[in-house]
Structures are given as C-alpha cells and as structure tokens.
Amino acid sequence: MTVGVAIEAPPMRHLLDVEGQSRAEIERILDLAVEMREARTERRHRSMLERETVGLAFYETSTRTRVSFELAAKALGATVVDLGMAGSSVVKGESLVDTLRTLERTGVTTIVLRHSDAGAPYLAARETGLRVVNAGDGAHAHPTQALLDALTLREALGSLDGRTVAIVGDVAHSRVARSNLHSLVALGARVRVAGPAEWIAGFESWRGVTVAASLDEALAGADAVMTLRVQVERLGSGFSVGDYTRGWRLDEERMRLAAPDAPILHPGPTNEGVEITAELANGPRSLIGRQVENGVPVRMAVLAMIAGAA
Amino acid sequence: MTEPRFGRLTDAPATLLITGARVIDPSAATDAVRDIAVLDGMLVVDPGALPEDLERIDGRGLVVAPGFVDLHAHLREPGSEDAETIESGARAAAHGGFTTVCAMPNTDPPLDDVDGVGLVTDRASDAACRVRVIGAVTRGRSGERLTDLEALARAGVVGVSDDGSAVTDAVLREAMEALASLGLPLIEHAEDPSLAAGAVMRAGAVAVRLGLVGWPPEAEVRVVERDIAMAAQTGARLHLTHLSTRGAVEAVREAKARGVAVTADVTPHHLAFADAWVAGSRRFAWEESDEQAPPAEGAYDGNCRVNPPLASREDARALMDGLRDGTIDAIATDHAPHPPERKLVPFGQAAPGLIGLETALSIGLAAVEEGRLELPTLLAALSTRPAAVIGEKRGMTLASPADFMAFDLQARWRVEPSALASRSANTPLLGMELPGVVRLTVADGRVTYRS
Numbered sequence: 159m160t161v162g163v164a165i166e167a168p169p170m171r172h173l174l175d176v177e178g179q180s181r182a183e184i185e186r187i188l189d190l191a192v193e194m195r196e197a198r199t200e201r202r203h204r205s206m207l208e209r210e211t212v213g214l215a216f217y218e219t220s221t222r223t224r225v226s227f228e229l230a231a232k233a234l235g236a237t238v239v240d241l242g243m244a245g246s247s248v249v250k251g252e253s254l255v256d257t258l259r260t261l262e263r264t265g266v267t268t269i270v271l272r273h274s275d276a277g278a279p280y281l282a283a284r285e286t287g288l289r290v291v292n293a294g295d296g297a298h299a300h301p302t303q304a305l306l307d308a309l310t311l312r313e314a315l316g317s318l319d320g321r322t323v324a325i326v327g328d329v330a331h332s333r334v335a336r337s338n339l340h341s342l343v344a345l346g347a348r349v350r351v352a353g354p355a356e357w358i359a360g361f362e363s364w365r366g367v368t369v370a371a372s373l374d375e376a377l378a379g380a381d382a383v384m385t386l387r388v389q390v391e392r393l394g395s396g397f398s399v400g401d402y403t404r405g406w407r408l409d410e411e412r413m414r415l416a417a418p419d420a421p422i423l424h425p426g427p428t429n430e431g432v433e434i435t436a437e438l439a440n441g442p443r444s445l446i447g448r449q450v451e452n453g454v455p456v457r458m459a460v461l462a463m464i465a466g467a468a
Numbered sequence: 469m470t471e472p473r474f475g476r477l478t479d480a481p482a483t484l485l486i487t488g489a490r491v492i493d494p495s496a497a498t499d500a501v502r503d504i505a506v507l508d509g510m511l512v513v514d515p516g517a518l519p520e521d522l523e524r525i526d527g528r529g530l531v532v533a534p535g536f537v538d539l540h541a542h543l544r545e546p547g548s549e550d551a552e553t554i555e556s557g558a559r560a561a562a563h564g565g566f567t568t569v570c571a572m573p574n575t576d577p578p579l580d581d582v583d584g585v586g587l588v589t590d591r592a593s594d595a596a597c598r599v600r601v602i603g604a605v606t607r608g609r610s611g612e613r614l615t616d617l618e619a620l621a622r623a624g625v626v627g628v629s630d631d632g633s634a635v636t637d638a639v640l641r642e643a644m645e646a647l648a649s650l651g652l653p654l655i656e657h658a659e660d661p662s663l664a665a666g667a668v669m670r671a672g673a674v675a676v677r678l679g680l681v682g683w684p685p686e687a688e689v690r691v692v693e694r695d696i697a698m699a700a701q702t703g704a705r706l707h708l709t710h711l712s713t714r715g716a717v718e719a720v721r722e723a724k725a726r727g728v729a730v731t732a733d734v735t736p737h738h739l740a741f742a743d744a745w746v747a748g749s750r751r752f753a754w755e756e757s758d759e760q761a762p763p764a765e766g767a768y769d770g771n772c773r774v775n776p777p778l779a780s781r782e783d784a785r786a787l788m789d790g791l792r793d794g795t796i797d798a799i800a801t802d803h804a805p806h807p808p809e810r811k812l813v814p815f816g817q818a819a820p821g822l823i824g825l826e827t828a829l830s831i832g833l834a835a836v837e838e839g840r841l842e843l844p845t846l847l848a849a850l851s852t853r854p855a856a857v858i859g860e861k862r863g864m865t866l867a868s869p870a871d872f873m874a875f876d877l878q879a880r881w882r883v884e885p886s887a888l889a890s891r892s893a894n895t896p897l898l899g900m901e902l903p904g905v906v907r908l909t910v911a912d913g914r915v916t917y918r919s
Contacts, residue, residue, distance in 0.1 A: 177677070178762025255812050275814030276679040277768025284765065285812060296816070298679030336679055360682075363673035365760060 172290040173460050174279045176301045176340040184344055187459050188309045190468055194233075195455035203458075206467045207236035213266040214240045215258070216293065217273045222426060222450060223293050223303070227270045230457035234467075239266065254278060255285045262286050268461065271295070276333075289464045297331050303425055304337035306456040308345060310448045311382055314421045319346035324376040324416070326406055327386030327433055328357040334425040335386060339367055352376035353386075353406060356394060373406050377415040383408065384423040385433045399432060409435045413443065421445045472919040474559050474889070478594040481509025481913040482870065485518055489527025489874060493534060494848035495863030504532055506870045509913020513866045525908065529878060531843070534851040534862035535567025535871040535911055538825060539655070539733050540631070540709050540800035543569070543599065546587065547576025552805040552891045554588065557825070558595035559917075560803070560890040564825040565850070565873035567597050567911035569803075570858065572631045573604040580604035580615045585623040596916040597909075600626040600858060602655060605643050611636040614643055621650045626858040627707060629655035632775075634691045644704035653705040653731070653857065656695050658716065659776060663687035668816045670712075670743040670777040674759055678747060678768070680816065683777050689715035696723045699730055707857055708732040710802050712776040714786035721795040731857050733800035734787045736824055736831035737774060742781045745772045745896055746815070753784035754840045770811035770818030771896040774804070788840055791849060798854035799846075801828050805892030822895045826888055829875065830902035837903055869913045879905040 176184070197203060212231040216224050224240070231238045241261070252260075258269060268289040271279050276296030283290040294300040308318070315321055323342050329335040329351045342349050343366035351361050352370040362369045370376035377383060385408050390399060408422065422434070422443045430436040439446060462468035486504040493499075504527070505515045512518070543557035552560075554571075561569045571588055573579035579588060585601045592599035603620035605628045607613045617628060628647065634657055635643060647654055664687040669675050671682025692708055696719060699706035711717060711734050723730045742753045748764025751757075759781070772778060779787065790796040804821025811818050832846040855862040864872060882901045885893035909917040 175763060253809065253813060273814065275816050277816075278814040280763070280765075280768045281770075281812070281814055296679050330676075333679060336677070360671075360673070360676035363676060 169466055170463050172279070172283045173301050173464060174283060174290060174292050175299050176304045176337045177299070179344060181344050181346070184305065184308065184341055187305055187456070187463065188312060190459035190463065191305070191309055191452065191455040194458040203234055205235045206462055207231065207234040207465055210236040210268055210465055211266045212236045212238050212268045212270060212461065213261050214238065215243060215269050215271045217243050218294070220272055220293070222453065223272065226453035227293060227457050230454050231461055233454065233458055234462060236461070255281065258282050258286045258288060262288050268465065291460060291464065294333055296333065297336070298333050299337045300333040301337050302453070302457055302460055303334050304341040305460070306449055306452040307338055307384070307423055308341045309452045309456055310423065310445050311421070314445055315381060318342060320348070321381040322348045322350065322379060324350045324352060324370070324380040324383045325386070326373060326376060326383065326408065327353050327388060328392060329353055329361060329386065330357045330359060331389070331392060332386050338384065339364055343367065350376045350380065354397060354402065373412060374415055377412055380416040380420055382421050382423065383413070383416055387425065387427065388429055388433045403432060407433055407435065408438055410437060413438065419443060423449060426450070472563070472917065474562060474596050475914050475916045476594045476596055477598065477912055477914055477916070479914045482910060482915045483507050483518065484523040484525060485515055486525045486527040486530065486532065486874065489530040489532045491532045491864060492844050492847050493864040494844060494852045495534065495861070495865070499844055503527070504864070504872070506910065506913070509869055511864060511866050511868055511870045527874070529876055530874045530907060531877050532864070532872055532874045533847040534864060535873055535909065536565045536829070536850040537854040537858070537860070537862065538566050538569040538801050538803065539707070539798055539854045539857055541569040541571060541803040541825060542574065542805065542821070543571045544805055545575065545591065550807050550891070554591045554595055554599060556889065556891045557803070557805070558592065558597045558599065560823070560825040560888065562596040562909045562911070562917035563889045563906060564827070565829050565875060565906045565909055566825060567871050567873070567909060567916070568600060568860070569597055569825070570600045570602050570626055572602055572629060574609060574632050578604045578609045580607050580609065582619050582623045585620060585625055589624065597911050602626060603628045605630045605635050605654065606639055611639065614639055614646065617643070617646045617650060617652070621652055625652065627653040627655045629657065629709070631655065631657045631709065633657060633661065634659050640695070640698055641702065644698050644702040648702050648704040651705070653707040655707045655709050656691070657710065658688050658691035658695060658708055660687045660690050663690070667777070668773060669746050670780060672743055672780050674743045674747050678763070680746070685713040685715055685783070688713045688776055689719065692716040692719045696728055696730055700726070700728045703729070706730045709800060710735050710738065710776060711787065711796065712738045712779045712783060714783045717786050717790040717795055721790065724795060731797045732795070733798040733854065734791060734796050735802045736799060736828045737822060738776070738779050739784060739787050739791065739799070740831045740835060741778045741896070742784055743778050745778055750896070750900060752834060753781050754835065754838055757781055766896070768815040769896055770813060770815055771822055771894050771898070773815055773818040773820050774822055775820040788835070792841065792845060797849070797857060799828060799832065799849040800854065801825050805890055806894045807892060811894050823888070823890050823892055826890060827883060827895060827897055827902065829906065830881070830904045833877070833904040834902060870910045871912060872910055873906060874908040876905045876907055877903070881905050
C-alpha cells in the first residue's frame, strides 16, 4: 500500500528505537496507524500477517502494552503466543539470547520484547533472526508509546511543528520520556522537561530540549503537557510524595499557565493525586483515554511495516 | 607469509639475523636502520660470528623494538580456564609482541599466598612469554586482612593489587607501610565503590541517551588523590593502573612534580575508544565526534562494558597528553578474557572487561598514523617504561639475551576470532582492520611467535 509521502527508506525490519527515525519515517507510521484505525475490520488487514507468529516476551509485567500488542497482532491475522515469561525457562536461568533462539526455531517470526535492561532489544536483533519490536527496555526506550503519543498529539493539535510540549516528572528513569523526546523533536516540537533535580539531571545535553527550572516555567504557554508516573520507591531520602506533589503535580490552577485548553497526556497507569489530580486526569483536557485507544492501531502499523506487509 | 607459529621459553635459544630493519630502542634513544644478530639467544655485535646456515630475515619494512611488557593482564588460571589459560594467554601475548606479562591475582582461588604464586610460576615456565605474578593485597581479596606481603615478596611477586576494587581505607596505610620497606609497588584499581554503585558506563550525554546508569569521574579521582597522599606519607611506591579520567592524570602530574613515588598506566581502550562506542560508534577518540549519532546496530555491545568504563573523548585526549608528556608511564592492556555467555547478555549484565594483548600495538599504531602519538613514545610505553615499573630493564643491548619483537608497520589485519590466540574474543574491534602485524617475537632468546 502507498501512504502519503514518497520516501524510499530501507525496509524497517525491527522497531528498536525512535531515535534516528526521520520525521518522514515517523509520519509514515502515524499515517498507516490512522488507516488501520479507520479500516480495522477490512478483510485485507485481517489476513495481513496470517503467516506470522508473534511472540510476546514480557520480562517485566505489563497490562496495557501487552494486551494492545496482542490485539494488534490478532487484528492482522497473526498467530500470537504470550510467552508468560514469569513461568517459563527464564526462571531456570536460561539466557535471553538462548530463549529467543529457541523461540525462533519453534517458528516464532516476530518478538515483542519488554525487558528491564536497556538495550536488550538490540541484543535480540543482533543475535537472532527474529524481527524485534521494543516494547520497553529499561530506562532507554518505549517506541510504540512515543508513536501513539505523537499520533494523539498530532490529532489534538493539528501538527507538532513549532508547538511547545512540556514533559514533567521522573524523566531520568523514564523510557517513555526518552522516546518522546526523540519523536517530538523529530516532528518539529519544542520540548521542555521539568522535575526534581535528580530526575532531570543530564538532559540539558539533549539536542532540541530545554530543562525548565520549575513547573511554572515548563508550563508557561505550553501547547501540551505530558506528566509521568511517579514511582514512590524512586523518591530519594529527604524527598517525600508530599514534596513531589507540592512542586510538580499538575492541577487546574497550574494548568492555567499553559495555553488555553492545552491537552494533558500520561502513559499510565496514573497515580491520581500524586503527579496529576483526579479532576484533570478525568477532565476535558485529558487525552489519556485517546492514548490507550491509539495503542492498537499504532502497533498494527508497526507490526505490518516490519513484516513488510505495509 | 608463513603459518603463524608459537614457541616456548623452554625451546632451544635462537640464532638468526635480521637485516636492514628500523630498530627503535627507547633505552638508548636510538632509531636507526641496522642489522640484528642473535647467536644462541644472545644479541651479538658481529654478524661475522654467526654460522653460515643461519636463518636470515629480510628486515625491510620491519620495525624492531624491545620486547613488550604488560603490567596488567588476567590470565584466568586457575579457575576460569574456559576464558583463558596461562598457555593461551601467553600465546596471545607473544602474538601481540609481549615477552612479559604481569598476571593479576583475581583468579579462583586468588593469588594471595606463596602457593598461588608458585602454581602460576610453575605452569608458566614453558609458556610463550614470561609471566610475572602480582599478589593480592588482602586475603581472598576481601579487603580485610593483609596477605603475608613479605612472603609474597620472597616468592617473587612484582607488586600487589586487589584489582577489581580499590584497597579499602582500613588497610591502605598498613599495606603501604609494609610495602615501603619491601620496595614493591601497590598497584591500584582506583574506584570509589559508593560513587560507582550501579554504574555500567561513563556518565555523560551518551549514558543519558542510552538510559544507562553513569559512572562519575570522581569515583576514580577521589581514590587517586587519597592514594597519592598516603604514598607521600608512607614513602611506598604507588602504581595507578588503567587511569581513565582527566582529573586523575592531573593529580598524577602534580604528584610527580612534587616528587611522590607514583607511576601510572593507561589501557589502549581508554586512550582510543570512547563512551560513544556503547551506542555503537567505532570511531577512535581522536576522530571527529559522533556522540549525537543515533544508536547503531552495534549499540549496547557487551564487549564495550569495561571497568573503569570507556572514557569521554575529552578524557581520552587528556590521557593521550599524559602519555606523551610522561605523566602516564606505560600502556597496560587489562587483558580480560570472558566467554561468550558472559558477554551475549544485555549490556548491564555483561561481565566487565575486554581482551587487549593482541590489539594493543595496533591500536597504538592507529594513533601514530593519525599523528596523535610518536612511534618511539608508543614503543617505550609498551616496553622499557612498564619494565621500569617492575624494576626490570629492556633494550637492544649487545651481549644480553635477545628480547625483542618485530612488526610490519605497513601491513594491516582484520580482528576476528580466528586471528586471535586468546581463548576469548571479547573485543568491540571485531571486524575492524588495524595497522601493524607482528612478524617475530623473541623472549629471553627464544622465538615465541613468528608469522
């Protein structure tokens, strides 16, 4: 199928990273995702991946990402095996590479990999013949989340060109934030990050990104705001949930600093009351539901593209 | 070219003549084209004394230098013979032009007593290079009780080290006071464990992008400063190994100016690689920076995991400056073989370390080609200067046992497992072509390698 731009990039065999993807490449995936969403029940889509076996290898627990990949693969006609890593040979000490090579021999063609170690998908792509989709690796990347966020924002704002997006919270430990920084910058947005000092340390070196000194500075005139999940165990000594909430929680009053009706995103699951008030999370500015809805079509587009079917 | 062949220290002494080679002898500060005559393992002045039927080697295109000395190698025997043995490690050394390697004591069991030292020395007696032993500072390398340093000295260790970790505050003074009277250096892996906790690569922009925990340079600098202060107080000799930060180079430079008995080495990989290699770059530290490039296919290669981690480009330049001005005495490989199963794992789980004996010269020559290092400085840093750290001499002195190596400066070779004598192939250089091919290594009068 042909989609919008006529850029002849080499066929994408894996989705390991958003970093390095051009604007045209990202837009091609988003356009395809829109097509998938609108024509999800079309016959040609239902058989697109009928020869593929997609293995879901989630070495970290996940509900929304895993389910969303499963539905996406099934919608395209793939056979899906959930490898339920907690009960498999992983616990017997088999290495990641050995496990994946075994799966490859059993006929799995594509692996959707979530792993607590940054870079694990690169290893999988190098050491096996599987197509690899990164479903989150350590603090490094979560490409499909960034793509569905980009789609959600593009639809809310029309375009990201020249728009300002603020990302608030634990940026340092967040693969969602890193992948969003790459995709948003590639799509022409200006990105600000803000959060407690330890959680934004080092990001001043990131090309195209500004580190804001405070939440107010990050929000001032922002066209969209993304807040990240706070993991309470990552709060250092001498820094409580209360401290975080006072400094960095999004609420109605602070959001007045942003552009009128600036939408709010969150990768979920939310800690309502900690990084965002329940009122905002469930209010009219919130795109959290749209993000979840866009997950399946974006993952359909990715799976179809790496299989060479779209 | 003939098939590579290895020899042993127990072989018959060599008799051979190399004609018209470029001989660089840092011990005499000479660099001249001449003949090298070896009779029954001794360097002789008069080729006329040689028998008619001796082996003649055309030395045109060859550089001859004193045999290399590695101050820092992990031969893995006893305990991890799947990764390396004394036999295979010594062959790797001979292939790299080394005639002496100093074996680190972090074997299993560790080399913390006379028996351990004796075991390695015995097994190395017929190896392809001399093996000197570095003893452990503390029993079991646990950081608690000192080993019997006097007994280790009598058994012939050339220094002591708890390499892998720094000597703890608790035993530092005691160890240095004992070593001062024994004249042995404390060989220090300078790293503050609290600052390095959890880190898997050098802190900086690349680590931030890759989502990996960064190792702050202060982890090294603080321990270097502590050690220098203690060496100055006790009069002990301090040798700082595998320096990787500009701050450490500056501290050593300043200490040497004050007359403190401190020496230092740097590895080829800290001089020439950079933290961007973890993101898949394979550009040397002196080449144009590509720190902002997106991760390449080779990103997160476990072969780039090493401790201390690969330096920033700025630090690599400071290390090269330190090597050139003599602040850093020697290049040491920190040859650290690991089997594939310890490297074919996610980056953060990979065992730290890479092999170095067979690539050290070529990495140095890559720097020489780009004008970053003088060839005589490189060869001194691999031979006479490390020898001096362990109280030995190297040189092309006539009427002494022949101990030298010869390499083809123009030839290039591709780094691949089949080209390596080591049992392990854990290096990010795999697939790369490097300058400099060793043609002959002569250790203690015996041909230990030729190709």
